[in-house]
Amino acid sequence: MSKTKQDTKHLTQRGSLTWYLVVRKPAFLGGKIIVQSLKTRDLKEAQQRRNIALGDLERAWAAHRTAAPEWTTPAGILAVGAAVAAEVALGRVRPGDALEGFDLEAWHRARDSDPNGLTFPPDLAPAMAEARALLTGEPLPLALSAAVASHLADLAHARPSTVRTRCRRLNALVEALKDPPLASVTRADLAGFVRSHVTAADLAPKTKKAFVVDLRVFFRWAKASGLLDADPSENLTKLVRDTTRGVTNPAAVRAWTDSELSQLLNKMREELPPDDYMFTLVHVALYSGMRAEEVCNIRGSDIVDNCFVIREAKNKNSLRSVPVHSALACYVTGLGADEYLIPGLTPAGVDNKRSRPASNRFSRYKTVWGFDTSLNLHCMRKSFITKLEAAGVPQSVAESLAGHARKSLSYGMYSNGAGFAVLREAVEKVQYKIF
Structure with a gap:
């Protein structure tokens, strides 16, 4: 059998052996499955009619693509991924076809935002990765920002001022490292961050030490919570030393005389x-x-x-x-x-x-x-x-x-x-x- 005769993508035969086109609408149009009779029992003829029908559908969908808001925000992309995953779970579409259709639509979105069609908007890339993980069933590595959010949620017993300060410091780390997976953060990453954002900052020695202590507390929590096998912040406080030089500080608070x-x-x-x-x-x-x-x-x-x-x-x-x-x-x-x-x-x-x-x-x-x-x-x-x-x-x-x-x-x-x-x-x- 030739390669042409084996090409049955988007094709299926039913009771009378007539070929049907089976294709999933783009997510922004509802993501439903389209089943359309090609009115032929001949595979070669069905392949030709399929290609024409797909072209017509693509042109019709393209006219509506610019009006789809789902692909403009991370929340929208995740909603699309969840909807497609639900279709797969219900057995309405095969996992491979669902992922292929999702990637095809993402490619069109990239082409709309970039004339070369090679890059997807960077701010939407994390949501794309998470949505694809839903479709492939592969667990997505826990992002540093997600771990930080979980840690802060565990501080319900702490004073609000403590939570605010730690939130500000940990978010500075997330921003500086570009929110990598938590498990990929290394000792070198943290040391570089401390040198560039803490020791080089115009802060009092005590404040610098407290900044690094907050980093240590977070990573010790992550290890104790089973999110990390090893703590990359071990001995990190040694990078920030308290001054031992005796200098009079006229602004230091003191007792009233x-x-x-x-x-x-x-x-x-x-x-x-x-x-x-x-x-x-x-x-x-x-x-x-x-x-x-x-x-x-x-x-x-x-x-x-x-x-x-x-x-x-x-x-x-x-x-x-x-x-x-x-x-x-x-x-x-x-x-x-x-x-x-x-x-x-x-x-x-x-x-x-x-x-x-x-x-x-x-x-x-x-x-x-x-x-x-x-x-x-x-x-x-x-x-x-x-x-x-x-x-x-x-x-x-x-x-x-x-x-x-x-x-x-x-x-x-x-x-x-x-x-x-x-x-x-x-x-x-x-x-x-x-x-």
């Missing part, structure tokens, strides 16, 4: 009404060492046995009780169980914190009053801890009051912490020479 606190309070008395919440915020921060958000979340029900009970905080070490200093008695007396110590605040910012508007307001005032960037509301906490140290309070007691992890193995692992009597005595040692 008694003289500066006196100036601040005098300005507040001159320009703010006596019942302004800013007085409560500043004094409680100075005499308790609590963070601004901790102060702003205290209600009357959180003051138990004359102690501020911090029930929700930055981390587990921050969950603590701080005795109420005698200088703060006027602020807590008569406070109702459901009343906030700092009333009238509306949660704001991406972290939805009550302290956000208060902190921003304090920053505006202190800048207008002539205090530089080395002093802010959080520096009140530094002042409290500095006073504890100056008064000779043991470090383990100061760590309990500040909500810091105790560094001593004996105290940190085995001790329940200092008793309230010891904590209260330590708090009362905090005194400021302010007027």
